[in-house]
Amino acid sequence: MRISVVALLGFFAVIVTVVGCGGDGKGETEEAALQVRGLVTDVQARSLLELESLQVVDGQNIVWEFRLGPQGVTSTGHDYTPSHLRQHMVQGIPIIVTYRERDGVLTIVSISE
Structure with missing residues (x-):
C-alpha cells in the first residue's frame, strides 16, 4: 500500500511539473512589461492615424x-x-x-499621461 501512495505522489509531481512548465507550446516566454516616463522627441507615422515609432527622452537624458x-497601442483616456x-x-x-523588450527591440504595449 505504501508503494502505491509514493508512486501516486510521484505521478502527480510529474504531472504538475509538465503542466506548470509547459508554456504555450511555442517555446517562447512572455517578457515583463516595463515603463519609461519622458518627453516625446520624435514621432514616425504609418498613416494619419497609426503610429510607426516613437522616441522619448527620460529624466536622465536617455533616449528610448x-x-x-x-x-497596436492601448491607451487610457486618449487616442x-x-x-x-x-x-x-x-x-x-x-x-x-x-513596453516589452525582445531581441533589443522595445515594443509599445500602452501609452498614458
Whole structure:
C-alpha cells in the first residue's frame, strides 16, 4: 500500500511539473512589461492615424526608441495618434510608455499621461 501512495505522489509531481512548465507550446516566454516616463522627441507615422515609432527622452537624458507591435497601442483616456503625440512633443507634456523588450527591440504595449 505504501508503494502505491509514493508512486501516486510521484505521478502527480510529474504531472504538475509538465503542466506548470509547459508554456504555450511555442517555446517562447512572455517578457515583463516595463515603463519609461519622458518627453516625446520624435514621432514616425504609418498613416494619419497609426503610429510607426516613437522616441522619448527620460529624466536622465536617455533616449528610448519604441516600435509599434502587431497588437497596436492601448491607451487610457486618449487616442494616441501620431498627431496627438506630436502635440505632446510641441507642448512638452510627458507621457508614460509601457513596453516589452525582445531581441533589443522595445515594443509599445500602452501609452498614458
